[in-house]
Every structure is written in C-alpha cells, then in structure tokens.
Amino acid sequence: MIEPSDSAEALEFTKLAYEISEKFDTPVLLKMCTRVAHSQSLVETGDRNVPDFPYEKNIGKYVMMPGNAKKRHPIVEERTKKLIEYAENCPLNRVEMGGTEIGIITGSTSYQYVKEVFGDSVSVLKLGMTNPLPNKLIKDFAAKVDKLFVVEELDPIIENHVKALGLTVTGKDLLPVCDEFSQNLIAKAFGKDTAESYALEDVIPNRPPVMCAGCPxxxxxxxxxxxxxxxxxxxxxxxxxxxxxxxxxxxxxxxxxxxxxxxxxxxxxxxxxxxxxxxxxxxxxxxxxxxxxxxxxxxxxxxxxxxxxxxxxxxxxxxxxxxxxxxxxxxxxxxxxxxxxxxxxxxxxxxxxxxxxxxxxxxxxxxxxxxxxxxxxxxxxRPCALLKYVKHNPPLSINRDKCVGCKSCMKIGCPAISMKDGKATIDNTLCVGCNVCSQLCPVSAFEGMVNKEDR
Amino acid sequence: METKNIMIVGVGGQGSLLASKLLGHLLMSQGYDVKVSEVHGMSQRGGSVVTYVRYGDKVFSPVIDKGEADYIVSFEILEAARWLPFLKKDGQIVTNTQQIDPMPVITGAAEYPSDLVKKLKESGAKVDALDCLSLAEEAGSAKAVNIVLLGRLSHYFDLPEEAWMNSLQANVPEKFLEMNKKAFRLGKESGQ
Structure with a gap:
C-alpha cells in the first residue's frame, strides 16, 4: 500500500505502483486520504507510457480453487519478504534529517502538516509505502533521534508497528484518533503557539446543505x-x-x-x-x-x-x-x-x-x-432542476394581501421562500416556478403560476 | 517568499470553485508553488463552502488554519463573519454585502445577525465590503458575483492587470468573456 501526500506524489507514486506491481507480481493499493483527494497542487506532466504485456494462460495462478490457493500461499509469503527488503531502500520512503531532538515518522497529508509546523527543525521519516513497513529503516531512524513520535491520522497503524519493534514512541497519547489533522492541531499538541485572530460576539447560524429550489x-x-x-x-x-x-x-x-x-x-x-x-x-x-x-x-x-x-x-x-x-x-x-x-x-x-x-x-x-x-x-x-436542458418557469410571487402568514409553504424547506414581516416572500433569483409551494397554500396567495398544460 | 493564504468562502452554488480555479491559474502563471483545497461533502447544495488557496516558494499544508488567512474573499456577509477567526492579524476581508438566509433562519430556528459589516469592522479586521450582486447585474449577469469579487481582490495585489485577464480568458467560456471583463473592472474600481 502506498500513500501520496499531495497531487505531485499522487502522479509519481501511481507510476511507481505499476512498476512495483510488475516487478513483484503483486496488486498495489494507492491510498488517497480525504485531504489529498480534495486538494490540488502542481504536477510535472510527461509522456504516457503504455507497455505491452501479453496475457498468458496460467490456470494454477489465476484460478483460486482451494488446491491452487494452497500452492500460491508460500509464493505470496516469499513476495512479502521481498517487498519488505524493497521498502528498506526505495524512493517511496525517505529520511529528512534536521534537528535530532525530535524525530517524527509520518506519511500522507500529515507529512505536509508536520513540515508546515516544524520545517527542518526536526528529523522526519516520511513513509510513502505503509505496507509492508521497513523495519530496519525505522530502527535506524529511531536510533538517530532523542525522542520518537508518530504523526498519523485515524488508527495507530504505524505506531503499533513501531511499538511491536520494541521501540519507545509517542503517537495517539498526544494526537486524536478522530477527524482530520491540521497545522494548528499538530502545533498545539507539541506545545507550540498558534496565531491570534479576531472574533465576533454574535452566534453565527449554521448553514447546512439543502435541496435546491425546484429540486424534484x-x-x-x-x-x-x-x-x-x-x-x-x-x-x-x-x-x-x-x-x-x-x-x-x-x-x-x-x-x-x-x-x-x-x-x-x-x-x-x-x-x-x-x-x-x-x-x-x-x-x-x-x-x-x-x-x-x-x-x-x-x-x-x-x-x-x-x-x-x-x-x-x-x-x-x-x-x-x-x-x-x-x-x-x-x-x-x-x-x-x-x-x-x-x-x-x-x-x-x-x-x-x-x-x-x-x-x-x-x-x-x-x-x-x-x-x-x-x-x-x-x-x-422529473429531471434535476440544475440540468442545462431543463426549462424553468418564471418565479412565483406572493400576494401580500392574501397571505395569512400560516407558514404552510415553509413545510417543504425551499431556500427560495422565507418570512418577512409575518408574510411569506419569494427570492426571485432562486425560484424556478416549480409550483410545489403553491399547492400547500390554503388561501391561494401565490401568483404567477404557469398552467400545467403549458409546462 | 513566505507562503500567502487566501480563503474563498460563500454559499454552495455561488461560483467559488471558478474563483479558486482562476486564482490557482493566475498564481501558477506567476511562478509560485500553489496548493488549492476544497471543502468536502455536499458542498454544492446551498451549504457553507470554503476553499483554501496557498502560494509561495514552497507550500506544504493544503489547508489554512485559524489566524492564518492573509485574505478572506467572501461571497456572502454571514460567511465572512463565520470565517473571521481564520483571518491573520492585519489580514484583509473582501466581501459581498449580499445576505442569503440559511435554512435554520428560514425555518425560524435561528436569527440572522444584524449589522455584520459594522461588527466585522469593530472587531478590528480590515473590511472592504461591496454590493457585488448589483455590480454583477450591471455587468450583465447575476452569476458574475465571483468575478466582481476577484476584481476587487486584484486591487490588493501587485500584479499586472494583463495577468488577471489572461487567467480570466483561460477559465471562462469565450461568449461570456466580455461580460466577465466588465464585471472584473467594476469590482476593481469600486469599494473603499
């Protein structure tokens, strides 16, 4: 399993994943955490290289009935040993030596937060390949620093492995198991100051997502x-x-x-x-x-x-x-x-x-x-109201003399309708004239509906 | 150069994605390392949305944290207030004065705070507030609010207008280019 920490690595690691897959005859997982998947950074584009590997019939390898599976298991174990050797000295894992008081083992987007907070003031073992893990590389790194930390989001996968190697390490004692990290979260955990800012006294109402106006x-x-x-x-x-x-x-x-x-x-x-x-x-x-x-x-x-x-x-x-x-x-x-x-x-x-x-x-x-x-x-x-080919009707309006402010039309949670001075009002930049609200009005206060026959 | 941070905040569907794409393009064309990161989840559907744009010699984290934003570009005034704690001391807010009621306000479960521009200024933040919706309509489309805001933001950047125009051209459809150029200039020349 390999884990890129930004878009540039996502591109580079994907190419490497194919190489590893061919070299070791193994599937490779490319693990994208939420933040890497939802962020963009600069990449160097290159020429597409599509090698021609012929398919060869091999029933013993590709048909996993029990007899064949038993024979494949030792091959998989042997492959894992070779992958561990590869992990010890491969371009996916690297040591960035800086200050040796603190040594941090990290990967994925957490690596970016660690660099943001510490720059070169600490030493970092950046793991791009998180399974199998490089035992010797980890032990050597641990020996070069005074205090060892693991910074990883969610479950303590790397941390547990480091502990199983018999090393003393701090991880989830310091950092949360839940949710994403950020530079401030890591800075605070390590006792560093974070920036000051401004604040308002008002309570800011939430803005949850809603169905669009005209949503079918x-x-x-x-x-x-x-x-x-x-x-x-x-x-x-x-x-x-x-x-x-x-x-x-x-x-x-x-x-x-x-x-x-x-x-x-x-x-x-x-x-x-x-x-x-x-x-x-x-x-x-x-x-x-x-x-x-x-x-x-x-x-x-x-x-x-x-x-x-x-x-x-x-x-x-x-x-x-x-x-x-x-x-x-x-x-x-x-x-x-x-x-x-x-x-x-x-x-x-x-x-x-x-x-x-x-x-x-x-x-x-x-x-x-x-x-x-x-x-x-x-x-x-009914097609999504945001589809380009969907023709919208003109916005409706409310006859304020007729509206009794009963809020019947508010039961559907349309973002185009709100109450102003005790009466319903329609935001004509949002309303697409779907007419659902007008069917709820007990006093026929809505105006501007297009006849059903005309729709 | 130290990494600079721009936050783009607004309501899903207002066009903040195009604004971040355009900024990313612009900053890349100026030779900076750039990272752009979006909110995840059902971001399009009228919810609160935030996009982070970071640029400099070498950018690490793709997100902007509390107290770090050099600029907050806000499409809606309540969203400017929501993200205020992310503004760096002496950072600049550029905001649309438009109010869009969130669902808890529409249903009566919460109140929309009053006088937000005044309160933002009283907090000590530097605030440049303008009615982008009117300016966008003047340019020819209510949808050009994002370009009006970028026009206003360009006022604070020491970059040639040509660079902005090139990025505009690369990111909007040809048939809307003139309208968007007008929206950009209207934004740039208004405000305080």
Whole structure:
C-alpha cells in the first residue's frame, strides 16, 4: 500500500505502483486520504507510457480453487519478504534529517502538516509505502533521534508497528484518533503557539446543505412525511430528505441498503411495517447496487414499497450520466436501461410513475401502493432542476394581501421562500416556478403560476 | 517568499470553485508553488463552502488554519463573519454585502445577525465590503458575483492587470468573456 501526500506524489507514486506491481507480481493499493483527494497542487506532466504485456494462460495462478490457493500461499509469503527488503531502500520512503531532538515518522497529508509546523527543525521519516513497513529503516531512524513520535491520522497503524519493534514512541497519547489533522492541531499538541485572530460576539447560524429550489425530490419527501412513512434512504442528494424541515429519512447506510432494509423491516415486523415503510433510492444508486436488493424482494416476496427517485442524472457528484440516461460518462450516446421494464422483468407487477411536482398524484399513488398486498415500485420521475436542458418557469410571487402568514409553504424547506414581516416572500433569483409551494397554500396567495398544460 | 493564504468562502452554488480555479491559474502563471483545497461533502447544495488557496516558494499544508488567512474573499456577509477567526492579524476581508438566509433562519430556528459589516469592522479586521450582486447585474449577469469579487481582490495585489485577464480568458467560456471583463473592472474600481 502506498500513500501520496499531495497531487505531485499522487502522479509519481501511481507510476511507481505499476512498476512495483510488475516487478513483484503483486496488486498495489494507492491510498488517497480525504485531504489529498480534495486538494490540488502542481504536477510535472510527461509522456504516457503504455507497455505491452501479453496475457498468458496460467490456470494454477489465476484460478483460486482451494488446491491452487494452497500452492500460491508460500509464493505470496516469499513476495512479502521481498517487498519488505524493497521498502528498506526505495524512493517511496525517505529520511529528512534536521534537528535530532525530535524525530517524527509520518506519511500522507500529515507529512505536509508536520513540515508546515516544524520545517527542518526536526528529523522526519516520511513513509510513502505503509505496507509492508521497513523495519530496519525505522530502527535506524529511531536510533538517530532523542525522542520518537508518530504523526498519523485515524488508527495507530504505524505506531503499533513501531511499538511491536520494541521501540519507545509517542503517537495517539498526544494526537486524536478522530477527524482530520491540521497545522494548528499538530502545533498545539507539541506545545507550540498558534496565531491570534479576531472574533465576533454574535452566534453565527449554521448553514447546512439543502435541496435546491425546484429540486424534484422535495415534493416526494413532503408526501412521505405527510403520510407518516418510515423512510429508509440511500446515498445521493436525496439523503437531504433527512434534514429539517422535511426530516423524512430515518436510515441511510450504504449504496443499495435501502431496499434490503425495507425487505428486512417488512419480513420481521409484518403488516404494521408494510403499510408505512418505504425505501427511497436514486436512479444511479439503483443502477449501481439496487437491483440485487430488488431481486431479493421479488424472489423472497416481501410486501415492500420501493421508490426510485429518478432525476435522470447522478446529481450529488456533479451530473455524471448513468445507465438509465442513454449517455455514457463522456456524454456520447450509449445503451439505455428502461427502469419500468427492468422492474417488471424482476417480477414486480405493480410499477407506477409519478411526477413529484404534482403533490395530489404523489399522495394518491403512495397510499395505493402502501395499501396494495403486493410488492411495488414507484418511480418518482422529473429531471434535476440544475440540468442545462431543463426549462424553468418564471418565479412565483406572493400576494401580500392574501397571505395569512400560516407558514404552510415553509413545510417543504425551499431556500427560495422565507418570512418577512409575518408574510411569506419569494427570492426571485432562486425560484424556478416549480409550483410545489403553491399547492400547500390554503388561501391561494401565490401568483404567477404557469398552467400545467403549458409546462 | 513566505507562503500567502487566501480563503474563498460563500454559499454552495455561488461560483467559488471558478474563483479558486482562476486564482490557482493566475498564481501558477506567476511562478509560485500553489496548493488549492476544497471543502468536502455536499458542498454544492446551498451549504457553507470554503476553499483554501496557498502560494509561495514552497507550500506544504493544503489547508489554512485559524489566524492564518492573509485574505478572506467572501461571497456572502454571514460567511465572512463565520470565517473571521481564520483571518491573520492585519489580514484583509473582501466581501459581498449580499445576505442569503440559511435554512435554520428560514425555518425560524435561528436569527440572522444584524449589522455584520459594522461588527466585522469593530472587531478590528480590515473590511472592504461591496454590493457585488448589483455590480454583477450591471455587468450583465447575476452569476458574475465571483468575478466582481476577484476584481476587487486584484486591487490588493501587485500584479499586472494583463495577468488577471489572461487567467480570466483561460477559465471562462469565450461568449461570456466580455461580460466577465466588465464585471472584473467594476469590482476593481469600486469599494473603499
């Protein structure tokens, strides 16, 4: 396993990873921590080198049935020994000798924070390869410094290894196990001063992420909440259905888990659960890992309701195409999977499609499918409001004479609506005229709606 | 040269990513080592967003910590207040005066603090506040708030305008270039 500490190393180490892989006949993991993955630094570009390695048939090596696996195990052990030797003297691991009072073993982004705080005033063993670890290099480094530290984020992997070598070392006694590090965090841990700054007395309200104005998910989650559903969610923009004021989703685990969870809930809890529990999963998450769960519901027959929120794109990660959109990742025409046909082919006789901008329709179909004595899929379909091809309606306005300030329209948590002087007001730079709010108004105070027929 | 730090803060969707990309391009073209780092998570969806831009002879950490920012470029006044503790003593805030209510304010669970520009100044920080939304609209698009802010930031940098214009050209679509140039100049020439 090798760990780059910035973009330049990510490029350089990836090339090395291929070399190591070929030289030692081993898979290599390139471990990117969050900060390295979310930062950019300068790189030296070069020519792409694509060597031609022919594939050779080798059943004893590539078919891991038990008899072959037993014979491969000693080869893997021998390979690990060779990799340890390599780690002792390879370009991935290096010693930067500075002051010898403190010696720090570190790697990944922690190395950058250590250099930021200490510069050359301490000695550093920078590990670019963290498995297997170089025992001799570590012992030699420890012998050259007065006091040895390990600075690594999260679990004490390097620290435990150093301790197992019989060395005295400080790590997690000084630094937290949780969350990212920063230069100030390390400076404070080592008793150094950090910079002063300014402060306000006011309490600064949080600004959590919200569904965008016009988001098609909003109308669906409003309906689920109104019907008091137990909503088992999945991973995507729609996970924001868990945040106030919608607060509808009450479980999200990993991609595809919503469908397995609703099946489990209904199998264990029976009718009480069947009439109110739904899984909510996006179109691209469904394609990624929802189908196995759906097959389980169809085959093992639980009376479950699954909502596929189909916004015709992968929204949260920045509008990537998926197998239901008809385009590939480059935007070129590609195969298109028909969700309705797919669900029917998997054994679902009840497949309904709703428009989440139409609250009455959503409510009616949801009630029918929860009540039905058969598994069902509801496809809540409307493209993401941020897609370039989506035409927006003009912003709505509020007739202040009619508005009674009841806040019914605030229940959907639209960032374009706020209360000013006891009446609702619309931010016309945000509103895209989706009309979901106006369907909640008991006194018809909203104006400027485009007729449904015209949409 | 000692490493300099610029923080770009705002509300997801306001265009802070383009601003950091443009700054990264500009500083790289001036021969500096540059590191840019973004907030992670659901950053686009109207949440508080922060981007760190660091440059100098040799940059190590990709993040800016409390008390370290030479400049805070803020797209929204509450966000300038939120990130104030990251400003270096004698650092400069360049901020849009626009207010965007966060969801806890919209739902009534929290209040939007009043008179933030005044309070920021009273804290001792150097504050350059301007109505970027009006200036962007004057230039031709409300979306050019980011370029208005960069125009104002350029006032504090000893770099030729040509360098800024080259980076603008490299980072915005051709058909919006003239509009963005106008937004840049409007920002540069306004403020205090």
């Amino acid at each position: 998910h909003r109308g669906l989650f409003y309906t689920l909440k109104k019907n008091n559903c137990t909503v088992l969610g999945d991973i995507g923009c729609y996970t924001l259905g868990a945040v106030p004021p919608l607060g509808a989703i009450e479980m999200t685990l990993c991609m595809g888990a919503s469908i397995g969870a609703v099946h489990g809930f209904n199998k264990v809890r029976g009718a009480e659960s069947e009439n109110k529990t739904v899984a909510v999963i996006g179109d691209s998450t469904f394609m990624h890992s929802g189908m196995t769960g759906l097959a389980n519901v169809a085959y093992n027959q639980s009376n479950s309701t699954i909502v596929i929120v189909d916004n015709s794109i992968t929204g949260m990660t920045g509008h990537q195409q998926n197998p239901t959109t008809g385009y590939n990742i480059k935007g070129d025409p590609a195969g298109k999977i028909d969700l309705e046909a797919l669900c029917r082919a998997m054994g679902f006789e009840r497949v309904r499609v709703v428009d989440p901008y139409n609250l009455d329709q959503c409510d009616k179909v949801l009630k029918e499918e929860l009540a039905a004595a058969a598994p069902s899929v509801i496809i809540s379909r």
